[in-house]
Amino acid sequence: MEPIILEIFGDIAFTKNELQSISDALKKIELKKGEFLLTEGAEVNSTHYIHDGCLQTYYIDYSGKEHTLQFAIKGWWISDYIALYGKEKSKSVSFIECIKDATLFKISKKDYDNLCNEIPKINRFYIHKLESAFAAFQKRILENLTLSAKERYINFINTYPDIERNVKNYHIASFLGITTESLSRIRKEIATQ
Amino acid sequence: MEPIILEIFGDIAFTKNELQSISDALKKIELKKGEFLLTEGAEVNSTHYIHDGCLQTYYIDYSGKEHTLQFAIKGWWISDYIALYGKEKSKSVSFIECIKDATLFKISKKDYDNLCNEIPKINRFYIHKLESAFAAFQKRILENLTLSAKERYINFINTYPDIERNVKNYHIASFLGITTESLSRIRKEIATQ
DNA sequence: TCATTTTCTTATCATACATCAATTTTTCTA
DNA sequence: TAGAAAAATTGATGTATGATAAGAAAATGA
Numbered sequence: 512m513e514p515i516i517l518e519i520f521g522d523i524a525f526t527k528n529e530l531q532s533i534s535d536a537l538k539k540i541e542l543k544k545g546e547f548l549l550t551e552g553a554e555v556n557s558t559h560y561i562h563d564g565c566l567q568t569y570y571i572d573y574s575g576k577e578h579t580l581q582f583a584i585k586g587w588w589i590s591d592y593i594a595l596y597g598k599e600k601s602k603s604v605s606f607i608e609c610i611k612d613a614t615l616f617k618i619s620k621k622d623y624d625n626l627c628n629e630i631p632k633i634n635r636f637y638i639h640k641l642e643s644a645f646a647a648f649q650k651r652i653l654e655n656l657t658l659s660a661k662e663r664y665i666n667f668i669n670t671y672p673d674i675e676r677n678v679k680n681y682h683i684a685s686f687l688g689i690t691t692e693s694l695s696r697i698r699k700e701i702a703t704q
Numbered sequence: 705m706e707p708i709i710l711e712i713f714g715d716i717a718f719t720k721n722e723l724q725s726i727s728d729a730l731k732k733i734e735l736k737k738g739e740f741l742l743t744e745g746a747e748v749n750s751t752h753y754i755h756d757g758c759l760q761t762y763y764i765d766y767s768g769k770e771h772t773l774q775f776a777i778k779g780w781w782i783s784d785y786i787a788l789y790g791k792e793k794s795k796s797v798s799f800i801e802c803i804k805d806a807t808l809f810k811i812s813k814k815d816y817d818n819l820c821n822e823i824p825k826i827n828r829f830y831i832h833k834l835e836s837a838f839a840a841f842q843k844r845i846l847e848n849l850t851l852s853a854k855e856r857y858i859n860f861i862n863t864y865p866d867i868e869r870n871v872k873n874y875h876i877a878s879f880l881g882i883t884t885e886s887l888s889r890i891r892k893e894i895a896t897q
Numbered sequence: 898t899c900a901t902t903t904t905c906t907t908a909t910c911a912t913a914c915a916t917c918a919a920t921t922t923t924t925c926t927a
Numbered sequence: 928t929a930g931a932a933a934a935a936t937t938g939a940t941g942t943a944t945g946a947t948a949a950g951a952a953a954a955t956g957a
Binding site: 604 | 763765769771772773785786788789790791797820821824827830831834835836837838839840841842843844845846848849850881
């Protein structure tokens, strides 16, 4: 278990006891492509570290369209954060689907909170992760406000080349907030210039 | 100073020593409408609690258009979080302008970190704030992906009636990602139905 | 309170992106 | 590796919102 813990928490030096507590809190999950980590309406009380594979958090609107909030690959964390951290607690508004066979490590919010209280190194790690994620999502809002679909696409493939390799174009379209047809036209435009 | 500290930290019970540490970290700032708390390119190393008034974080794009990331009124915190928490640290990408005479309390990130390390109650408070803010901004991304301009406007005035009272319609338009003319049409449509 | 500035509205026209409907290309699987 | 399914592309057309320009209404401040 130790190498995984070091991978998850960025090579923090832990004591034997700390390693044990962390190990107790983590649960390994294996998912096949097409399986769900979470479905709409389910209770949300945990977050998940991706060791391998690719997952997608998406919302389905009244007309059946998918809207992607997040992709996650090796090194990322995934959950329904609107439910996990929001006011109307605990019921998921989204689906989290495995889109490439994956191995993850699940930790409940409660266990994570306890680890933060017991182990200051974990507390700092968690705050740092939260802060970075917050900045990244603020940036995304700003980009959605300021950039055209074409600019957002170019931005996406430059910023997340590893994700591009793992997802379909229609996934990217739903992340960018455009249709798959529009993305196709944008791609053609980029290719022929 | 004590009543302000209780206001800022949601009535947490602090010891005399704790109150002193917190008090030392907070700096009162008064701003008149039109003054800036932050301008693009400035160093960012603090966040600010709004005791009174209203402020706006916005980005100006290449064509001179304003794009609003955040409003803040009494009880909210404001900063350039992309700079404060992001990877390309410390230089502001945004402006923070006072749009209604305001009183705020500034705390540096460093002092806040120290308070978190010294006072577990503050640490928990900070994490909780971060988590809630993260959820709120995720929700905003989802709404931008799924809702029409009209729906986003209705949503905004229902969710933030206190902010609506403090800002101009062109501010709201720049928050929603539409032009002031479009917002005007939407308002007319809503009024005549 | 009046004059000036700021904000909001209205109209016309332009455009980015959506929708619908095929068709082609790629990927999967038996 | 053939056949089926999934994904991507293309074309024609529609629509929400943008751009520009002008005027009306509201807010400000001397």
